[in-house]
Amino acid sequence: MDETSVTTNKRDDDSAPHPRRGKGRAGVVARLCIVNRIELPVEQMFRFVVGPDGMLVPDLAHRLPGRGVWVDGRRDDVLTAVKKGLFKRSLKRPVTVDPEICATIERLLVADVRQALSLANKAGLVASGFGKVDAELAGGRVAVLLQAQEARPDGAQKLARKFIAIARDRGKPSPIVDELSSADLSLAIGGENVIHAAMAAGGQSRSFMRRVLRLKRFRMMSIDEAAGEAAKASGTSPEGEAVANTEHIGTDRE
Structure with missing residues (x-):
């Protein structure tokens, strides 16, 4: 990826996302989803970290310490990440996922x-x-x-x-x-x-x-519907909010 597109931070305990430059709205903070490989504003995403007991913990406020992984804030994407073992793969460590994580x-x-x-x-x-x-x-x-x-x-x-x-x-x-x-x-x-x-x-x-809108997005089934809701809330087009990317894995440490 062009280094001007994303400012990276190499710390393992980096819980803060990166500001994206040159794409979409100026100053938009974005991360890459490990499921759909799309870069999205963090307000549309969930961050997950691993607790001391090895359990996956949803960090919806994006504040918990430790290395995190990012997923598009829709139920389908969270379920896909669980089903395909993407949390374990992206975090490079064993992870236990509560079967009721979506309800949580x-x-x-x-x-x-x-x-x-x-x-x-x-x-x-x-x-x-x-x-x-x-x-x-x-x-x-x-x-x-x-x-x-x-x-x-x-x-x-x-x-x-x-x-x-x-x-x-x-x-x-x-x-x-x-x-x-x-x-x-x-x-x-x-x-x-x-x-x-x-x-x-x-x-x-x-x-x-x-x-x-964050709750509605989670409950949505269609990514197009979700993008439309986000666009209405922000006053921008959905195309300006999502950037295809295949170089990163969606963790805090890139």
């Missing part, structure tokens, strides 16, 4: 979304309850509409239609989040049986949506 990752991602929602709520950006959400929509103060997985179709569709129409008239996006259960919404917001919620614009809402 999903729980961690949901918890991350829940925490971001809680922070937005503490910042005063969240209203909950059908009536309050409807009022916030009418006032044009909603940047994100949240619907619990258990929401009844009639109520959910009524709010969604109103949100989409208002956002369209104002030339703004209309993200609707239905990735969380009522229990998750209730825990994050501090209410009971929360089904509908609305979030106003702000720094916390942007942080929340980044985490939601």
Whole structure:
């Protein structure tokens, strides 16, 4: 690979990814997936390290010490890495993988979304309850509409239609989040049986949506769908976000 494309770091305990230069958005930090051999922004990827007991540990915050390996943040790619023994091969050591690793990752991602929602709520950006959400929509103060997985179709569709129409008239996006259960919404917001919620614009809402998109990406089956979601979130084309590469193996130490 052209040495100007990726800045490398040779330390074994390098837990920080490299900034990619000359491809895609300026300053994008990217790593190579060991499964699909595609270089992607790290916010779309999972890092894994090996614990002292030899167990593979998902490092979703990209902070754990030790040599790491990177995988595209989709369930299919994690399962493929396990099935083909790519973790052991890339890390060059025996690795024990929990058969429930995907369930663990999903729980961690949901918890991350829940925490971001809680922070937005503490910042005063969240209203909950059908009536309050409807009022916030009418006032044009909603940047994100949240619907619990258990929401009844009639109520959910009524709010969604109103949100989409208002956002369209104002030339703004209309993200609707239905990735969380009522229990998750209730825990994050501090209410009971929360089904509908609305979030106003702000720094916390942007942080929340980044985490939601990460969870959605993990649950996606199609890499094209995932690339499309990432492009919508970043305002760039999918082609600018992924670079084919066959020279690296996707570990911290290249």
